[in-house]
Amino acid sequence: MIIDGKCPTGPLAERWDKYRREMKLVNPANKRKYKIIVVGTGLAGASAAASLGEMGYQVDSFCYQDSPRRAHSIAAQGGINAAKNYQNDGDSVYRLFYDTIKGGDFRSRESNVYRLAQISNSIIDQCVAQGVPFARDYAGYLDNRSFGGAQVSRTFYARGQTGQQLLLGAYSALSRQIKAGTVRLHTRSEMLDLVVVDGEAKGITVRDLVTGEISSYAADAVCLCTGGYVNVYYLSTNAQGCSVTATFRAYKKGAYFANPCYTQIHPTCIPVTGEHQSKLTLMSESLRNDGRVWVPLRKGDRRPPNEIVEGERDYYLERKYPSFGNLAPRDISSRAAKEVCDERRGVGPTGFGVYLDFKDAIDRLGEDTVRQRYGNLFEMYERITDENGYKQPMRIYPALHYAMGGLWVDYNLESNLKGLFVLGEANFSDHGANRLGASALMQGLADGYFVIPYTIGNYLAQIKPGAVTSDHVAFAESRENVNVVTKKLLGINGRKTPKEFHRQLGKIMWENVGMARSEASLKRALELIPVLRDEFWQNVRVVGNGSELNQELERAGRVADFLEFAELLTRDALHRNESCGGHFRVEHQMSDGEARRDDDNYSYVAAWGYQGAETVPELHKEPLVFENVHLGIRSYK
Amino acid sequence: MNLNLFVWRQKGPNEPGKLEEIKAIDVSPDMSFLEMLDEVNERLVHQGKDPIAFDHDCREGICGTCSQVINGVPHGPQEKTTTCQLHMRKFKDGDSIYIEPWRAKAFPLVKDLIVDRSALDRIIQAGGYTSAHTGGAPDGNAILIPKPCADRAMDAAECIGCGACVAACPNGSAMLFTAAKVSQLAYLPQGKPEAARRACVMTDAMVQEGFGNCSNHYECEAACPKGIKVSFIAKLNREVLKARCESI
Ligand SMILES: Cc1cc2nc3c(=O)[nH]c(=O)nc-3n(C[C@H](O)[C@H](O)[C@H](O)COP(=O)(O)OP(=O)(O)OC[C@H]3O[C@@H](n4cnc5c(N)ncnc54)[C@H](O)[C@@H]3O)c2cc1C
Ligand code: FES
Numbered sequence: 001m002i003i004d005g006k007c008p009t010g011p012l013a014e015r016w017d018k019y020r021r022e023m024k025l026v027n028p029a030n031k032r033k034y035k036i037i038v039v040g041t042g043l044a045g046a047s048a049a050a051s052l053g054e055m056g057y058q059v060d061s062f063c064y065q066d067s068p069r070r071a072h073s074i075a076a077q078g079g080i081n082a083a084k085n086y087q088n089d090g091d092s093v094y095r096l097f098y099d100t101i102k103g104g105d106f107r108s109r110e111s112n113v114y115r116l117a118q119i120s121n122s123i124i125d126q127c128v129a130q131g132v133p134f135a136r137d138y139a140g141y142l143d144n145r146s147f148g149g150a151q152v153s154r155t156f157y158a159r160g161q162t163g164q165q166l167l168l169g170a171y172s173a174l175s176r177q178i179k180a181g182t183v184r185l186h187t188r189s190e191m192l193d194l195v196v197v198d199g200e201a202k203g204i205t206v207r208d209l210v211t212g213e214i215s216s217y218a219a220d221a222v223c224l225c226t227g228g229y230v231n232v233y234y235l236s237t238n239a240q241g242c243s244v245t246a247t248f249r250a251y252k253k254g255a256y257f258a259n260p261c262y263t264q265i266h267p268t269c270i271p272v273t274g275e276h277q278s279k280l281t282l283m284s285e286s287l288r289n290d291g292r293v294w295v296p297l298r299k300g301d302r303r304p305p306n307e308i309v310e311g312e313r314d315y316y317l318e319r320k321y322p323s324f325g326n327l328a329p330r331d332i333s334s335r336a337a338k339e340v341c342d343e344r345r346g347v348g349p350t351g352f353g354v355y356l357d358f359k360d361a362i363d364r365l366g367e368d369t370v371r372q373r374y375g376n377l378f379e380m381y382e383r384i385t386d387e388n389g390y391k392q393p394m395r396i397y398p399a400l401h402y403a404m405g406g407l408w409v410d411y412n413l414e415s416n417l418k419g420l421f422v423l424g425e426a427n428f429s430d431h432g433a434n435r436l437g438a439s440a441l442m443q444g445l446a447d448g449y450f451v452i453p454y455t456i457g458n459y460l461a462q463i464k465p466g467a468v469t470s471d472h473v474a475f476a477e478s479r480e481n482v483n484v485v486t487k488k489l490l491g492i493n494g495r496k497t498p499k500e501f502h503r504q505l506g507k508i509m510w511e512n513v514g515m516a517r518s519e520a521s522l523k524r525a526l527e528l529i530p531v532l533r534d535e536f537w538q539n540v541r542v543v544g545n546g547s548e549l550n551q552e553l554e555r556a557g558r559v560a561d562f563l564e565f566a567e568l569l570t571r572d573a574l575h576r577n578e579s580c581g582g583h584f585r586v587e588h589q590m591s592d593g594e595a596r597r598d599d600d601n602y603s604y605v606a607a608w609g610y611q612g613a614e615t616v617p618e619l620h621k622e623p624l625v626f627e628n629v630h631l632g633i634r635s636y637k
Numbered sequence: 638m639n640l641n642l643f644v645w646r647q648k649g650p651n652e653p654g655k656l657e658e659i660k661a662i663d664v665s666p667d668m669s670f671l672e673m674l675d676e677v678n679e680r681l682v683h684q685g686k687d688p689i690a691f692d693h694d695c696r697e698g699i700c701g702t703c704s705q706v707i708n709g710v711p712h713g714p715q716e717k718t719t720t721c722q723l724h725m726r727k728f729k730d731g732d733s734i735y736i737e738p739w740r741a742k743a744f745p746l747v748k749d750l751i752v753d754r755s756a757l758d759r760i761i762q763a764g765g766y767t768s769a770h771t772g773g774a775p776d777g778n779a780i781l782i783p784k785p786c787a788d789r790a791m792d793a794a795e796c797i798g799c800g801a802c803v804a805a806c807p808n809g810s811a812m813l814f815t816a817a818k819v820s821q822l823a824y825l826p827q828g829k830p831e832a833a834r835r836a837c838v839m840t841d842a843m844v845q846e847g848f849g850n851c852s853n854h855y856e857c858e859a860a861c862p863k864g865i866k867v868s869f870i871a872k873l874n875r876e877v878l879k880a881r882c883e884s885i
Contacts, residue, residue, distance in 0.1 A: 047771075050771070051771040051772075054770050054771060065694060065700075065702060066692065066702065066753070066754060066755070067701075067754065067755070067757070067758050067798065068758070069701070069758075069798055070694055070695075070700040070701060070702050070798075072694070072695060072700070074695065074699050074700045074701075074797075075695050075697055075699050075700065084777070086778065122772070122774070124777045125774040125775060125776055125777045126769070126771060126772070126774045127777075128774065128777040128780075128827065129767065129769035129773075129774035129775070129827055130766070130767055130769050130827070131766075131767050131790070131821065131822045131825050131827050131828050133787050133788075133790040133791040133794050133821065133825065134777075134787070135787070135791075136782050136783075136784045136787040137784065138784050139781065140781030140782050140783050140784065140787075141778050141781060142777050142778055158791060158794075159791060159795075161699065161795065164699055164795075164797075165791075165794060168794065171761070172761060172765055172766035172767075173766060173769075173771070175758065175761045175762040175765060175766055176762075176766045176768060178762050179762040179763065185758075187755065187758075210747060239694040239695045239696070239700065240693060240694050240695075240696060241694050273665070273667040273668075274665055274667060274668075276665060276667075276668050276672045276673075276675065276676055277672070278669070278671065278672050278675055278696060279696045279697070281696075281697050282697075380698075383715075383718060383722055383724070384669075384722070384724065386666075386724070386726055449771050449772075450771075450772070453771065453772075495683075497679055497682045497683070499675070499679060500679075541682060541683075543682050543685060543686070543687060543688070544687055548648075548649075548748075549690055549747060549748045549751065551688070551690055552682060552688060
């Protein structure tokens with residue numbers, strides 16, 4: 001089926017204004033009659049809940065952590081983009097729009113991305129007003145740094161903790177509304193089901209993670225702001241609790257899942273040390289400005305780095321991409337690292353690592369300058385690896401990092417299920433097949449502060465408040481469904497832990513659906529995943545019971561969803577018979593290893609509709625129309 | 638290496654708790670402290686026993702979720718390092734390690750090593766914000782902020798809200814936490830209009846939640862994984878005093 005993104009028409013730059021001119025409004029006195037559920041308190045969720053509460057709606061806000069401030073947005077390091085052009089270096093709304101579209105390898109919607117670029121400037125203003133301590137120069141003006149994929153300096157930052165500071169800003173705005181009574185906060189609550197009545201989202205079912213109680217909440221609209229799903233690969237830069245559960249359960253209730261195969265791998269993470277590894281730590285990409293990436297020329301060369309002389313080293317990025325060198329884009333650098341390791345030229349105890357060497361930079365600039373630029377990263381590296389990056393090269397390896405795919409939404413951020421809105425990393429909308437650095441924070445806050453307050457009003461103005469309440473039979477059914485799954489998980493009493501299944505699934509995904517995907521590897525994954533899933537449902541061991549704080553049960557539920565979702569992701573990757581951005585099919589590459597897109601056949605959003613457990617999902621297509629940019633080859637040479 | 642863990646086990650807030658001896662075997666020095674506990678838990682599950690409940694999420698030292706008192710010290714022996722960033726190479730074969738939850742009147746125990754820290758959220762709700770509503774903000778450069786102010790505000794803003802300061806304080810005080818937020822906003826022009834009220838309502842909320850007062854032990858600064866300075870407490874006291882004087 002062809003689906004419609006409902007984008008306004010007319011000149012690109014005027015579409016959002018036109019939308020706002022024509023949209024329907026809810027009368028201020030009527031706002032408090034409407035209830036809105038916001039799941040998630042990351043940048044997207046906290047900013048949405050705070051803004052909607054402020055407008056006068058009754059908001060219920062949920063997160064699985066013990067405090068809204070702990071959502072994984074807190075971990076973002078680098079910065080947030082905006083088209084302020086404070087540096088007078090030629091930036092503009094159009095340029096930010098164009099960079100984002102191009103960075104996404106021409107797989108996103110023009111209208112959405114243009115709106116994002118337009119809104120970007122207001123985000124910075126809003127955050128400054130909240131007291132976000134962005135870096136300033138000596139004159140007191142906001143400072144900027146440059147980031148990958150752009151030739152202008154448009155990234156705003158707060159030391160290496162930009163995500164933390166932006167989230168604390170949104171969290172404080174949320175806290176103000178909690179105090180004011182417009183937002184009710186539910187922490188340690190995990191959404192386990194979406195309640196749909198007559199095709200419209202009308203509530204959610206949650207488990208209280210402390211008491212185990214299953215309860216439902218009714219509302220006039222539901223916003224999912226539940227983050228990304230790359231923990232389906234087990235090891236990633238995401239937090240332990242990040243999962244696909246909320247969005248996947250909405251998918252099972254009829255919401256389309258779009259482009260699940262678009263996942264991003266970050267090239268500079270600290271390598272895995274062993275089976276015990278539980279997460280991967282990202283080290284800011286900025287290190288590649290001064291570090292040189294290399295591996296030994298000879299296969300299986302296990303000598304320590306200082307014994308390998310210049311002529312025996314392969315600076316493979318500089319060799320393959322002479323003009324971009326060590327600053328080649330994320331996906332290209334990641335794949336190149338995998339290639340050399342697969343050739344058995346990788347370094348470190350596991351052989352899955354490459355050197356990032358600062359010796360030349362230290363010789364050129366002095367250790368002090370390097371310390372000033374990257375001191376905190378060197379410290380973090382040492383804390384984790386016990387190695388001193390000034391004395392010996394660091395070891396890095398790519399890791400799963402970000403999900404461009406997510407629930408399908410139209411220009412209103414509304415799913416195909418009416419009344420269901422999806423914000424932040426949980427939706428698919430703005431980054432196409434690859435996200436540029438510092439753009440996720442921008443999108444999360446754009447969605448929450450400046451898009452949803454308008455678009456949800458347009459929806460609510462057309463429905464009667466409180467039409468469905470939680471005594472509707474759909475809520476009891478939803479709770480019953482959740483209870484059945486919980487009972488089932490607790491009753492299997494098998495021999496493997498949820499974590500063991502998760503780790504095994506991660507291996508399948510990393511090896512077959514990772515950086516380099518082929519028809520054969522994807523088909524292999526499609527055979528292996530269902531086998532593992534069947535084994536899970538016969539052999540998982542979940543100790544304890546459902547009516548207490550039970551972290552094993554929490555994990556089991558999330559792993560169960562990953563085991564289904566992995567198949568959807570793989571199916572999407574197999575169907576997309578082209579390479580684009582983070583989705584790299586080895587069959588489709590240029591002679592230099594760049595992704596080869598197939599615009600004639602794949603210039604569309606793939607939105608999958610659930611058809612039942614045993615049936616292949618249905619593919620819906622939203623054609624991507626480019627009226628303002630020319631579909632070029634994404635070259636960074 | 639092999640270790641003897643003594644872990645606080647308590648089924649719920651109203652149940653009795655005790656230290657339970659649990660062996661951790663084949664621990665690799667490259668493991669993080671929480672990965673060591675993961676492996677211990679996997680063994681417990683295989684034995685059909687209840688795994689140790691503990692809070693954690695980002696595992697990179699920024700979300701403030703992890704919260705364990707290790708050998709009597711909140712977040713353990715390594716300076717400026719959260720529990721999740723602590724690695725097992727800091728211990729040696731045969732060590733006994735005592736693992737306990739944050740203990741403070743205002744942090745009721747939930748289970749094993751998990752406590753309820755929502756009191757910290759309520760301190761922020763009392764006034765830890767500027768009342769800037771969405772959409773009304775002037776240009777980010779309309780008000781210049783001297784770099785030293787921005788830097789000092791950032792020093793205070795680094796707080797991750799873990800509550801180690803409370804757990805370390807003999808009075809169970811949340812002064813360092815409260816001071817960090819009050820100071821951050823007091824240093825910035827955007828926070829100035831509400832500074833006086835903020836300092837008062839946040840300290841009042843702190844007292845109401847059952848946190849103690851500060852009597853200058855400096856344990857909080859020593860335990861803080863982000864190295865937040867006690868000088869912010871002085872700043873808080875000054876802000877409160879100024880506010881109370883002005884309102885007379
Ligand atoms: C290490 C790291 C560094 C990064 N650095 C940058 C950067 O420099 N610049 C940039 O732009 N982007 C960066 N990103 C990406 C960016 O941080 C994220 O994409 C973004 O913060 C996601 O925000 P969000 O609000 O969508 O989701 P999140 O912040 O992940 O929040 C998800 C929320 O949903 C809740 N939730 C999830 N599932 C459920 C459920 N079932 N029930 C109840 N609640 C649930 C959680 O409790 C949480 O509150 C980085 C990401 C990582 C991991
Ligand atoms: S788990 Fe996030 S700070 Fe330790």
